[in-house]
Amino acid sequence: MIYHVLFSGGIKITYRFSIIIPAYNVEKYISKSLDSLVNQTFQNFEVILVNDGSTDSTQDIIDKYCEKYPNFKVIVQENQGVANARNSALEVVSGDYIGFLDPDGDYFVPDAFYNFNEIISFHENRNVSPDLVIGSQITIDTWSKINHDPSNRNFKNILRSIVNFRNKLFKIKYFKQLSNNRFFKYNFHYYKSAKFLPFENEIVPHDKRIIWTMLILNKMFKREKLLEIGLKMPLLTHSSDAVFLFSFLYKCDKIVGCPYDFLIYKKRIFSDKSSLSQESNLDSVNAYYESYNIILKSFKRYSNNYRQFLENKGKNNDLKNFEIDYLEYIDLLRFKELQTLFIDMTYRLFWKTDVKTLIKVKEIILEFKKKIIPETWENIVNSNRDIDIDDLVVDPIKMAENPLITIVLDNIYFDNYSKNENYSNKDSNLNTKFTNLNYIRNKIDFKLLKRIISNIYNSHFPAFELIVSNDLFEELDESIQNKKNIHPMEYKSNFDFKNKAINRSKGEYLFFIDQDILFSPNLFKEMFDKINGIDYSINLFKEKINEVKSIGFNTKLIKKFPNIFMDCIKLFKGVFNKKSKTRYDFIISPMKSVLGDIIANKDEYVINKFSKRYILDSNIIEDSLISDKLIRKEFLKRINFKFSHDIKNDIKNLYSLGEFQKINKNYILSTDKYLKNPSISIIIDDMKITEKEINNLLESIYNQEFNSFEVLLNENLKFKNDINYLNMSNIKILSNNDFKNVSINKANAQYVLYINIPINYKSNDFKKLFFKFRINKNKKKNIINNKIIINNK
Numbered sequence: 171m172i173y174h175v176l177f178s179g180g181i182k183i184t185y186r187f188s189i190i191i192p193a194y195n196v197e198k199y200i201s202k203s204l205d206s207l208v209n210q211t212f213q214n215f216e217v218i219l220v221n222d223g224s225t226d227s228t229q230d231i232i233d234k235y236c237e238k239y240p241n242f243k244v245i246v247q248e249n250q251g252v253a254n255a256r257n258s259a260l261e262v263v264s265g266d267y268i269g270f271l272d273p274d275g276d277y278f279v280p281d282a283f284y285n286f287n288e289i290i291s292f293h294e295n296r297n298v299s300p301d302l303v304i305g306s307q308i309t310i311d312t313w314s315k316i317n318h319d320p321s322n323r324n325f326k327n328i329l330r331s332i333v334n335f336r337n338k339l340f341k342i343k344y345f346k347q348l349s350n351n352r353f354f355k356y357n358f359h360y361y362k363s364a365k366f367l368p369f370e371n372e373i374v375p376h377d378k379r380i381i382w383t384m385l386i387l388n389k390m391f392k393r394e395k396l397l398e399i400g401l402k403m404p405l406l407t408h409s410s411d412a413v414f415l416f417s418f419l420y421k422c423d424k425i426v427g428c429p430y431d432f433l434i435y436k437k438r439i440f441s442d443k444s445s446l447s448q449e450s451n452l453d454s455v456n457a458y459y460e461s462y463n464i465i466l467k468s469f470k471r472y473s474n475n476y477r478q479f480l481e482n483k484g485k486n487n488d489l490k491n492f493e494i495d496y497l498e499y500i501d502l503l504r505f506k507e508l509q510t511l512f513i514d515m516t517y518r519l520f521w522k523t524d525v526k527t528l529i530k531v532k533e534i535i536l537e538f539k540k541k542i543i544p545e546t547w548e549n550i551v552n553s554n555r556d557i558d559i560d561d562l563v564v565d566p567i568k569m570a571e572n573p574l575i576t577i578v579l580d581n582i583y584f585d586n587y588s589k590n591e592n593y594s595n596k597d598s599n600l601n602t603k604f605t606n607l608n609y610i611r612n613k614i615d616f617k618l619l620k621r622i623i624s625n626i627y628n629s630h631f632p633a634f635e636l637i638v639s640n641d642l643f644e645e646l647d648e649s650i651q652n653k654k655n656i657h658p659m660e661y662k663s664n665f666d667f668k669n670k671a672i673n674r675s676k677g678e679y680l681f682f683i684d685q686d687i688l689f690s691p692n693l694f695k696e697m698f699d700k701i702n703g704i705d706y707s708i709n710l711f712k713e714k715i716n717e718v719k720s721i722g723f724n725t726k727l728i729k730k731f732p733n734i735f736m737d738c739i740k741l742f743k744g745v746f747n748k749k750s751k752t753r754y755d756f757i758i759s760p761m762k763s764v765l766g767d768i769i770a771n772k773d774e775y776v777i778n779k780f781s782k783r784y785i786l787d788s789n790i791i792e793d794s795l796i797s798d799k800l801i802r803k804e805f806l807k808r809i810n811f812k813f814s815h816d817i818k819n820d821i822k823n824l825y826s827l828g829e830f831q832k833i834n835k836n837y838i839l840s841t842d843k844y845l846k847n848p849s850i851s852i853i854i855d856d857m858k859i860t861e862k863e864i865n866n867l868l869e870s871i872y873n874q875e876f877n878s879f880e881v882l883l884n885e886n887l888k889f890k891n892d893i894n895y896l897n898m899s900n901i902k903i904l905s906n907n908d909f910k911n912v913s914i915n916k917a918n919a920q921y922v923l924y925i926n927i928p929i930n931y932k933s934n935d936f937k938k939l940f941f942k943f944r945i946n947k948n949k950k951k952n953i954i955n956n957k958i959i960i961n962n963k
Contacts, residue, residue: 187215188265192255206277212284223249301422305432368427384412409461420472520632528564570654576677580684631694665813697800755805755828761838780900794818849878851917876936
């Protein structure tokens with residue numbers, strides 16, 4: 171029940187857009203969402219905020235915006251859930267079009283409403299106003315490349331470049347030229363991706379791609395149509411927005427896309443929402459299943475009406491084609507709901523789900539199996555080979571008895587107590603130095619280890635066991651200790667612990683963790699697929715180029731946008747290849763160094779582009795990291811492998827004796843100091859140099875193929891530098907006072923390149939220089955404070 175409504179007074183204004191924002195305890199994030207509205211370049215809109223019983227300072231923040239901006243309004247009510255909150259706002263909106271925003275970090279780009287208004291006005295000028303407008307969204311989470319490396323030409327960069335090309339056409343006749351281009355028309359029609367819906371000028375309600383975009387936040391709904399059909403948010407605990415969308419969608423006469431960036435959608439890995447309690451899991455599964463059935467029934471009603479329409483128009487061929495689309499649509503809907511809701515979002519979180527819920531999921535999956543066409547079911551089985559889809563395990567004891575992966579979590583110590591120093595077989599006092607258990611406990615970083623364990627149990631890979639030390643096990647919560655798949659083991663040294671774990675393990679594969687890492691929930695699934703030869707890559711790229719050329723793509727555009735063209739082909743023509751015959755001995759998902767000293771409860775991390783990652787990728791002999799490898803146990807047994815105190819030599823043996831492959835994705839993040847520190851420290855001292863020369867020097871440095879370096883710059887040169895260089899994460903400005911000695915002491919790399927004359931470098935100079943010194947180890951070097959000084963000549 172609404173018990174307080176605060177509206178700004180004055181003359182009633184007719185708004186173009188009404189944005190509905192339900193808010194519950196979002197004091198940490200709501201300001202960013204609201205600021206994105208304040209900063210819109212198109213200001214003819216209202217904001218209806220619904221405080222759904224917040225107990226934090228959310229209301230105070232809302233009040234500040236409402237007092238400052240007359241188009242911001244608030245409804246305050248007791249906590250009733252997000253669907254009820256949205257319905258409260260729907261009662262009072264006045265805009266021509268209604269949009270939704272969640273204030274937990276999601277936000278609109280500055281031109282979002284301007285672009286939507288342009289698209290809507292374009293159609294209104296032709297006497298047809300769209301009922302639904304679908305916008306483009308950028309999804310950001312910890313593992314999104316866009317979040318790590320802005321220079322990376324990822325999928326969104328490609329779309330942006332296409333939009334830039336499309337913008338030129340827009341000034342002439344909107345979509346006409348684009349839609350007539352055979353390349354775009356062919357690929358946008360056949361590629362089953364919702365990412366391309368915003369590029370469409372005409373979308374039918376039964377477009378199968380919409381199944382993959384059930385989010386309502388990137389869409390605008392015509393208020394007149396909502397009033398006409400009397401639609402409200404269904405009061406479901408989960409998926410009410412999906413039911414709302416499809417109930418509206420099937421009543422639409424005109425649906426269009428808006429091909430500009432609209433919404434920034436953030437997925438939070440540390441959010442409380444990501445950790446559902448056991449009691450709510452069954453509720454969520456029942457809600458998912460109910461929403462699926464409502465959507466299915468709505469589609470069937472729509473289909474009957476659409477068939478009647480085609481019959482009345484005498485469109486027999488269209489009717490025949492629709493019957494095929496009808497069967498494919500329902501099959502795809504079942505596939506998507508089954509894979510996404512019941513497998514990925516529920517069953518794969520096996521160790522966070524109670525048995526009652528698992529049994530319910532198994533029943534639903536078996537029901538889907540009876541209705542899904544055999545080829546689709548085969549695809550589901552093939553893409554989930556780590557679990558037995560035909561006979562799901564629901565008993566935790568049985569799952570624990572048959573793990574595929576054994577995860578070995580080594581003790582991790584605070585920085586000032588390195589485990590390699592404490593536990594080395596070179597230490598003659600090994601048996602006496604650490605007999606005091608309290609002494610050991612004071613040095614182990616239990617908080618860090620508990621965070622890693624939480625990360626492990628959030629994994630979307632249920633068939634694992636976890637081996638930990640007795641010391642760590644005793645510190646864990648009872649809820650974790652009671653897990654059937656966690657096993658404590660005696661700890662003497664890090665290498666002894668690993669060796670014992672190999673012998674004790676039940677899994678076919680081993681994953682060792684001995685440092686602070688954060689990994690994607692999909693890591694183990696991806697590694698399991700890769701080590702077993704399951705590959706989604708494109709093998710016949712040249713043939714794809716010829717194929718697209720044959721359908722009329724302008725070759726001038728290929729030359730103008732080569733990267734776009736290449737990536738588009740991969741996206742458009744991606745296929746599931748036949749299983750490779752290769753059986754790898756181990757898989758590497760190269761961990762990325764992140765800026766910062768600790769992995770904290772953050773949702774965004776920035777990749778350190780200047781770390782040793784380049785060295786490790788190009789020269790495996792430099793690798794001393796074990797926590798980014800999934801290793802086949804049979805391989806370790808076959809080569810009689812034993813860990814020693816020298817981890818670098820151990821890994822060298824793995825490389826020399828085993829077949830391996832890499833996963834080139836940002837799946838593992840780390841603050842490891844070895845990985846973080848650069849290979850070369852570049853010291854740029856004060857010198858007689860022009861502004862142009864210093865910037866040319868820095869440009870030649872930052873254009874190097876070899877990117878594992880840092881720059882220490884004399885402060886006297888600061889004001890001659892381009893601000894873009896000064897903002898680089900790997901550049902430090904040091905005082906001119908005793909600059910050379912201070913900078914050498916502060917240098918994080920073993921090799922120091924000292925520059926005190928104007929000079930430019932070729933793109934491969936650092937690479938040659940570094941490996942020249944690495945190879946010629948006996949060559950005389952200038953060594954100061956344990957740093958090898960390289961002359962700038």
